[in-house]
Amino acid sequence: MIGGGTSPNHPVAAPDQRATRAEIDLDALQRNVELLRGELAPGTELMAVVKANAYGHGARMVAETALAAGASWLGVATVGEGMQLRAGGIAAPVLVLSPISPAEAELALQARLDLTVATPELLAALTDASRCATGTVGVHIKVDTGMHRYGADPELAAALARQVAATPGLRLAGLMTHFASVDDPDERFTDQQAELFRRCLGALADEGIVPERRHLANSAATLRGTSHHADLVRIGIALYGLRPSPTIPLPAGVRPVMTVRSTVGRVHALGPGSIVGYGGAYRTRSAEQAVLVPIGYADGYRRGLSNRGWMMVAGQRAEVAGRVSMDQTVVRLPIESPVNIGDDVVVFGGAPGSRAPSADQLAELLGTISYEVVSGISPRVPRHYMRGGQALGDDPSASTPAESGAERDHDAPAALVTRESS
Ligand SMILES: *Cc1c(COP(=O)(O)O)cnc(C)c1O
Numbered sequence: 001m002i003g004g005g006t007s008p009n010h011p012v013a014a015p016d017q018r019a020t021r022a023e024i025d026l027d028a029l030q031r032n033v034e035l036l037r038g039e040l041a042p043g044t045e046l047m048a049v050v051k052a053n054a055y056g057h058g059a060r061m062v063a064e065t066a067l068a069a070g071a072s073w074l075g076v077a078t079v080g081e082g083m084q085l086r087a088g089g090i091a092a093p094v095l096v097l098s099p100i101s102p103a104e105a106e107l108a109l110q111a112r113l114d115l116t117v118a119t120p121e122l123l124a125a126l127t128d129a130s131r132c133a134t135g136t137v138g139v140h141i142k143v144d145t146g147m148h149r150y151g152a153d154p155e156l157a158a159a160l161a162r163q164v165a166a167t168p169g170l171r172l173a174g175l176m177t178h179f180a181s182v183d184d185p186d187e188r189f190t191d192q193q194a195e196l197f198r199r200c201l202g203a204l205a206d207e208g209i210v211p212e213r214r215h216l217a218n219s220a221a222t223l224r225g226t227s228h229h230a231d232l233v234r235i236g237i238a239l240y241g242l243r244p245s246p247t248i249p250l251p252a253g254v255r256p257v258m259t260v261r262s263t264v265g266r267v268h269a270l271g272p273g274s275i276v277g278y279g280g281a282y283r284t285r286s287a288e289q290a291v292l293v294p295i296g297y298a299d300g301y302r303r304g305l306s307n308r309g310w311m312m313v314a315g316q317r318a319e320v321a322g323r324v325s326m327d328q329t330v331v332r333l334p335i336e337s338p339v340n341i342g343d344d345v346v347v348f349g350g351a352p353g354s355r356a357p358s359a360d361q362l363a364e365l366l367g368t369i370s371y372e373v374v375s376g377i378s379p380r381v382p383r384h385y386m387r388g389g390q391a392l393g394d395d396p397s398a399s400t401p402a403e404s405g406a407e408r409d410h411d412a413p414a415a416l417v418t419r420e421s422s
Contacts, residue, residue: 019263020295022377023349024057026065026387029257032241033069039251040233041226047073047215049236051081051097056300056375057240057258058383060088066239067092075234079104082113095140095174097234099150105129114138114173118152123160130169138173139164141211143200145193147180154200165209174232175201175211182220183245190221194228220244223251242359242370256359258374259349260301260381263342264313265328266292269335276330277322282307287335291318293345296327300377301347304366305329312356314343348373 037046048066050059063074063085074090076082077098085094095114102125108115109129117123117139130137141161144151152160157175164172177197182190197216204210213231219238221228237244241256268290276282276290291313297303306323311331316339318331333339346356359370366373385392 018294019261019265020293020299020347021261021382021384022056023259023261023384023386023391024061025255025257025259026061026385026392028241028255029057029062029065029239030069032239032254032257033066033071035251035253036222036235036238037070039222039226041229043231044226044229045073045213045232046071047075047095047232047234048239049075049097049218049234050085051075051077051236052375053081053379055236055240055371056377058385059085060090061383061385062239063088063090063092073232075236076113079108079111079113083107083111086111086113093138095138109133109137114140116140116142116150116176117160117164118142118144118150118157120156120160123163126170127167130167133169136169136171138212139170140174140176140213140215141172143175143177143197145177145196145200146189147178147193149178151177154196154203158200158203161204161209161211162207172209172211174213174215175204176215179216179218179221179228182218182224183247185247187224190228218244220248223248237371240374242374245369246360255352256349258359258377259351259354259356260295260347260377262293262295262345262347264291264339264345265294265341267339267341268292275322276332278325279323282322282330282332284332288321289333289335289337289339290321290330291333291339293329293331293347294327295329295347295381296325298326298378299381300373301329302362302366302373302376305362308365309362310357311348312346312350312354314339314345317355 048071050063053059054062074085074092074094075097076094079096079100082094082096093114097116100108102122105125106129126137141157142151143154143157161172164170179190179193215230215232215234217228217233219235222233222235238250241254243250270284270288270290272284272286274284295301301324303324305320307320309320311318313331316333316337318333321330321332346354348357348359348362350356359373363370363373
């Protein structure tokens with residue numbers, strides 16, 4: 001696969017046939033969106049949060065599937081992520097959830113992105129940039145109601161909202177806040193935050209200023225009843241079939257979207273007392289088989305899983321033996337277990353009832369959350385999009401001018417393989 005047209009922004013599918021891949025079950029995603037919509041208060045819209053390459057699932061395909069299933073907004077973290085969706089032909093409203101620098105204002109406006117604003121400096125930059133923009137700029141004022149990450153104190157937020165309402169090139173598209181600890185069974189802090197938000201809205205309403213949309217809820221707040229649904233909910237992790245916290249169950253039928261798979265690269269019989277991998281961090285007690293799987297921490301299979309993780313190898317549970325290295329991991333099976341080069345490996349995820357670890361289980365081993373496990377699967381791992389149990393035959397959204405130089409792996413039949421750079 002030697003050819004021109006490659007660019008650093010669009011790494012091409014490499015010519016290798018490495019078996020390691022992330023399968024993205026678009027049917028599950030579609031169903032999850034439908035089921036989550038079924039939980040919403042009447043009239044509440046759903047924003048599919050697709051930041052960080054859709055938590056590692058592939059932003060464009062997730063965005064298209066979620067929109068087709070009834071989401072009406074998309075949420076991203078950066079201007080670049082929003083621009084990438086636009087380059088992929090997505091026209092739906094996109095909100096940049098994180099603060100942007102004033103220097104990015106012009107690019108953001110060109111891409112028709114809505115922006116989250118909590119500082120006078122950013123508002124001034126948007127006001128300037130809006131003078132040469134066509135159409136009006138959607139501004140969502142973020143109120144800090146207690147999380148103290150990003151947002152303006154309620155008084156400043158109200159002042160910013162007034163200013164937006166009075167500026168011809170800007171629209172007060174939203175007033176928003178974010179909850180700090182909605183998974184806490186004690187709901188007092190959350191209620192306090194919601195109350196501060198209501199007061200801010202009330203102060204504006206007294207002056208006749210009404211934002212187009214009010215929004216507060218992430219997945220956790222959405223799943224705790226309808227009281228904070230307002231006009232729009234911003235759902236990330238639950239779309240991907242993962243619970244926001246152990247205390248907040250998902251609606252029945254919502255299931256994980258990502259399965260990371262590979263195949264056995266080598267099988268090696270070891271005698272008792274043999275070491276495995278860097279530092280000899282594992283030593284066999286009896287004869288065992290060392291099974292090589294081509295995935296490592298550079299793929300997002302974290303080194304913290306050394307001697308702790310497990311995978312399903314040819315339908316059998318196999319523990320990680322020794323240290324995870326950058327590109328490969330050794331797992332172990334009893335000497336008599338049937339296993340061959342090329343056998344299937346499920347690294348995590350899998351169909352309902354699969355005995356492979358879930359993203360939640362790996363997260364627990366690592367002392368983190370599933371968000372980090374899935375969003376950490378690196379761009380080196382190709383995403384294979386599945387519908388009806390089949391890999392998609394071609395990418396319906398593949399050829400955009402921005403990506404026409406990217407080559408695909410033509411030798412992977414019937415598979416839609418992408419290596420998006422985000
Ligand atoms: C990421 C994000 C969300 C989505 O959170 P989940 O817990 O994944 O549902 C919602 N709102 C804001 C502001 C975010 O940054």
